[in-house]
Amino acid sequence: MHNRRPRATGEFTDSSMSDIAFLLLIFFLVTTTFDVQKGISYQLPKKPDDRTEEVVIDETNRLVITIKQWGIGSYVALVDQAPPDGPLHRALAGEDVILDDPVLQEGIMTLAAQRAESVEATSDRLLNNLEVAKGVPSGTYSSLSSAVQAENLSAIVHPGLIREEMGGSVPIVIDPIFGEVAFGDTLVLADARQGNIASAVRESELVVILKFFPDCDYDGMINALDVLRRNGVSRTGITIQERLGGGA
């Protein structure tokens, strides 16, 4: 007796099709990256009006640097004014240095750290950010600690770059809510449901005014902002170096 040969059918099995489709889907999900544009954020000063009071920045908190183009992609800085008791006052007075000069960078960082704002000032900004994030009117919470309790938030400190750079000499303050807060750290409020809700960086009160030669290119400004941000300066003014004999 012979075994019957299997009858040929006009169909093919497609049960594995979904496996292939899912495999491809997962592969592309994992490997696809969307191009995210990143950049340096900057806040312009408010437009002066009748109610604006002119604030003169105290010379102990003011550093003025002139930036000049020195060939393609190369820039030199001249410290015009520096706080009298600070490191840049004597070290670089009247001397052109390249933007990446280690003495300039260290001087900026030291000055910025010496003028680190109090944790209370950072907390006030954080409270304001929290109210904006929650969409409640300003003044809803009497203090940060009451807001943390009322909303059941956890207070977290994210260490900043300056802490690594300066090591033991970075100014640290013990705060009742956040604990140890160093200059350049980010204070974050988070809850279990939404994650991070509001944050604020402990900034420096040092204001650096960058005066650019009119022909200096935009790349020079990004380079200068990059140097300042990496050394803990967040308050910056940008202007043009007026030509000798007047005119901007």
Add this chain to the structure above:
Amino acid sequence: MKFKRRMKVGNTIGSSTMSDIVFLLLVFFMATTIFKDDSGLRIRFPQAHPEVMSELGKENLIVAVWIKQMNPGDSQSEIVARIGDYDLPAGQIAEQLRRLADKFWREQNKRLDVIVINADTRVPMRTMVDLFADLRFEELYSIQFNAQELGTGI
């Protein structure tokens, strides 16, 4: 007399045509989809260290501005700018942004959060500082200077 046997009712659904349908749809959309062209200008982005850069949240309402010189590298060259699909002289950027901000507010009740500046590295600072003054005048204060991460090449 013989009766015809009734056909058996199966409990499966034939799915072999599914792939035909999927491919048909795929081919249809491939053929008909038109991607919106990136309407920016060809520029050379500046570079910055990743730790000083931030990315904007999806919820932010932004407008991107592209700025470059007509002849890159020539400091006296005319400056051209583009917002969306419109080319305009650098002196009118802030005015156009104010118009857009007002339109967003009027039509969608949304506030323009950030102005993203994509400027060529060679644009002179006198143009940029003039632009900042114009933006302040129009009460547009939040800016992001787009840059590439250092070391990623141009």
